[in-house]
Amino acid sequence: FEAIGVFIIAIACINFMNLATARSANRAKEVGIRKTVGALRGRLIAQFFSESILYALFSLLVAILVIWLVLPAFNQLSGKTIGAGSLLSLPFILGMALLVLLVGLGAGVYPALYLTSFQPVEVLKGKIRAGFKSGGVRSTLVVLQFTISIALIISTMVVFQQLKLLQNKNLGFAKENVLVIDNVNKLGTAREAFKNTLAQHKGIIGVSYSQSVPPLINNSSVYRPLGEKAEDILFWVNRVDQDHIPTMKMKMVEGRNFSKDIASDSNAVILNEAAMKLIGWDNIEDKEIGEYEDGGGIGKRMKVVGVVKDFNFESLKQKVKPFLLFYRPESSMISIRLDGNDIQNTVRFIGQQWKTLSNNAPFDYVFVDQEFDALFRAEQRMGSVFTVFTFLAIAIACLGLLGLATFTAEQRAKEIGIRKVMGSSVAQVVVMLSGGFTRLVAVSFILAAPLAYFGMGHWLQTFAYRVEVTPLTVMSGGGAALVLSWLTISYQSYKAARANPAKSLRSE
Numbered sequence: 001f002e003a004i005g006v007f008i009i010a011i012a013c014i015n016f017m018n019l020a021t022a023r024s025a026n027r028a029k030e031v032g033i034r035k036t037v038g039a040l041r042g043r044l045i046a047q048f049f050s051e052s053i054l055y056a057l058f059s060l061l062v063a064i065l066v067i068w069l070v071l072p073a074f075n076q077l078s079g080k081t082i083g084a085g086s087l088l089s090l091p092f093i094l095g096m097a098l099l100v101l102l103v104g105l106g107a108g109v110y111p112a113l114y115l116t117s118f119q120p121v122e123v124l125k126g127k128i129r130a131g132f133k134s135g136g137v138r139s140t141l142v143v144l145q146f147t148i149s150i151a152l153i154i155s156t157m158v159v160f161q162q163l164k165l166l167q168n169k170n171l172g173f174a175k176e177n178v179l180v181i182d183n184v185n186k187l188g189t190a191r192e193a194f195k196n197t198l199a200q201h202k203g204i205i206g207v208s209y210s211q212s213v214p215p216l217i218n219n220s221s222v223y224r225p226l227g228e229k230a231e232d233i234l235f236w237v238n239r240v241d242q243d244h245i246p247t248m249k250m251k252m253v254e255g256r257n258f259s260k261d262i263a264s265d266s267n268a269v270i271l272n273e274a275a276m277k278l279i280g281w282d283n284i285e286d287k288e289i290g291e292y293e294d295g296g297g298i299g300k301r302m303k304v305v306g307v308v309k310d311f312n313f314e315s316l317k318q319k320v321k322p323f324l325l326f327y328r329p330e331s332s333m334i335s336i337r338l339d340g341n342d343i344q345n346t347v348r349f350i351g352q353q354w355k356t357l358s359n360n361a362p363f364d365y366v367f368v369d370q371e372f373d374a375l376f377r378a379e380q381r382m383g384s385v386f387t388v389f390t391f392l393a394i395a396i397a398c399l400g401l402l403g404l405a406t407f408t409a410e411q412r413a414k415e416i417g418i419r420k421v422m423g424s425s426v427a428q429v430v431v432m433l434s435g436g437f438t439r440l441v442a443v444s445f446i447l448a449a450p451l452a453y454f455g456m457g458h459w460l461q462t463f464a465y466r467v468e469v470t471p472l473t474v475m476s477g478g479g480a481a482l483v484l485s486w487l488t489i490s491y492q493s494y495k496a497a498r499a500n501p502a503k504s505l506r507s508e
Contacts, residue, residue, distance in 0.1 A: 004152065004389045007393065008392055009103060011397050014144060015397075015400035016108070017110045017138075017141060018404055019407070020110075021114055021115070031115055031116060031118050033120075035120040045113065045116050048112035049109075052108025053105070064087055139440055142404070145401075146445075147448045149394050150444055150449075150452070153480055154448065154473060154474055154476075158459075158467065159386050159456075161467045162379070162463065163376070165465065165467050166376050166463075167373075171372070173249050173311045174337075175369045175372055177339070178338075178367065179367055180213050182332070182333050183362075185332055195207050197357075198336055198353065203341060203349070204336055204338060206246060206335075206336070207243060207247060208244040209243075209330070209332075209333065209335075210239065211239040211240070212333060215313055215371055217313045219238065221292070222292040223290065225279045225288075226290050233278065234322075238324075238325055239328035241329035247337050250308050250311055254284055255270070255284050256306050258270070258305070258325075265327045268303050269303070269326055271289075272309070272322065274322045284304040287304040288303055289301075308325065316375070316376065316465050347365075398485065401489055402492065405433070405492040409433060409492055412496075413499070416496055416499070417499075420497075430497050438482070441485045445478035448477075452469075453469050453474060457469055
């Protein structure tokens with residue numbers, strides 16, 4: 001974000017350079033006369049630097065006012081709690097003073113050096129063609145502006161595609177409408193009564209006890225799959241009752257679920273597909289897993305009774321890890337699946353039953369889908385901030401382009417008049433004026449595409465499940481920038497093309 005902030009300031013500085021040099025004819029005679037009466041180039045350079053620093057200073061004052069107005073919205077967007085008083089802190093003031101100086105010098109360096117390079121004799125004889133010498137530099141700066149802008153557009157598109165993937169990813173279970181209460185030990189001997197009462201409510205379709213639920217699972221331990229190639233493996237584990245798998249809408253791919261009617265299930269275990277793959281088993285027939293003991297021995301042996309389909313119990317930045325489910329109906333967390341109809345009243349009913357059976361213990365609960373959303377909240381904020389940054393970058397770049405298009409139309413007014421007298425149509429003139437800028441944006445796209453492709457490819461590597469940066473996404477970003485730039489300059493080009501040629505040719 002700091003880097004993008006610097007890029008946006010750079011785009012604004014480029015606008016200042018471009019427009020200052022494009023309007024060089026307006027200052028050329030001033031420079032020529034000043035030099036004629038004895039002004040030194042160093043004094044003139046200092047004058048131009050002072051002007052650009054003053055522009056930056058006035059901009060800072062406006063910016064601080066804008067920040068003060070939008071700070072609440074910014075805090076909500078970024079998840080921060082920055083107070084307005086921080087705008088008056090000494091570090092902030094010193095930092096802004098340094099920023100004004102750097103921006104003023106950076107934006108003013110080329111205009112100062114370029115405008116003071118005019119020879120008085122040539123200027124006063126009218127030999128300086130406004131902005132002619134700096135045309136190549138201006139084109140380079142426009143390309144740099146739109147390279148940054150197009151890269152940001154492509155990056156923003158990729159970020160939102162990735163966020164959409166994360167939000168719509170099949171987790172291997174249904175995360176919606178699952179309410180979780182952690183402190184069920186407060187129920188004491190009323191655990192089963194609480195569960196049975198909830199299960200009879202029409203708005204509740206599943207209730208289960210477990211040690212934990214995704215994405216709050218953080219328990220792991222070493223176990224040894226028994227067989228010819230027995231070795232100790234670190235598994236993630238959860239202890240659940242017989243209703244946990246159906247309540248969470250997990251899927252069995254082999255074997256069976258736990259049963260309260262089978263006494264031996266107290267020594268049973270269910271694996272996920274990732275665990276089966278890691279161990280190297282093709283099936284669960286006669287398979288056992290042993291508890292690891294200090295010294296390398298094997299403790300209790302547990303029979304594998306089923307395999308559950310892989311489910312994500314962590315952030316989607318990690319792949320599914322090998323997982324074991326053990327049968328422990330006395331676990332301390334309860335999961336309640338609601339049917340999604342009239343959730344507010346159903347939660348109120350759960351709260352009333354909780355208060356009654358837990359002796360008025362606090363009714364603290366979370367929803368599983370909200371906990372999962374919190375895992376990639378940083379990415380969601382990143383997408384929002386990226387959108388704002390991209391809008392600012394494109395808006396500032398288009399403002400600069402509009403200024404240059406206006407200047408170009410003024411400089412070529414006589415040429416446009418002659419072309420129209422010779423029979424050129426309005427469309428032909430518009431294409432002529434827009435063509436140069438369109439080519440610059442096209443060059444910018446050629447430069448921005450690989451930058452965005454490799455940059456976002458590197459960012460996507462932090463996710464176990466990720467989208468691909470496709471050519472369509474890259475082309476869409478470039479196309480969007482091209483359309484925006486063309487819309488920016490087309491009005492000014494159309495206005496110039498529609499002008500009466502008699503006005504521009506009257507002085508000839």
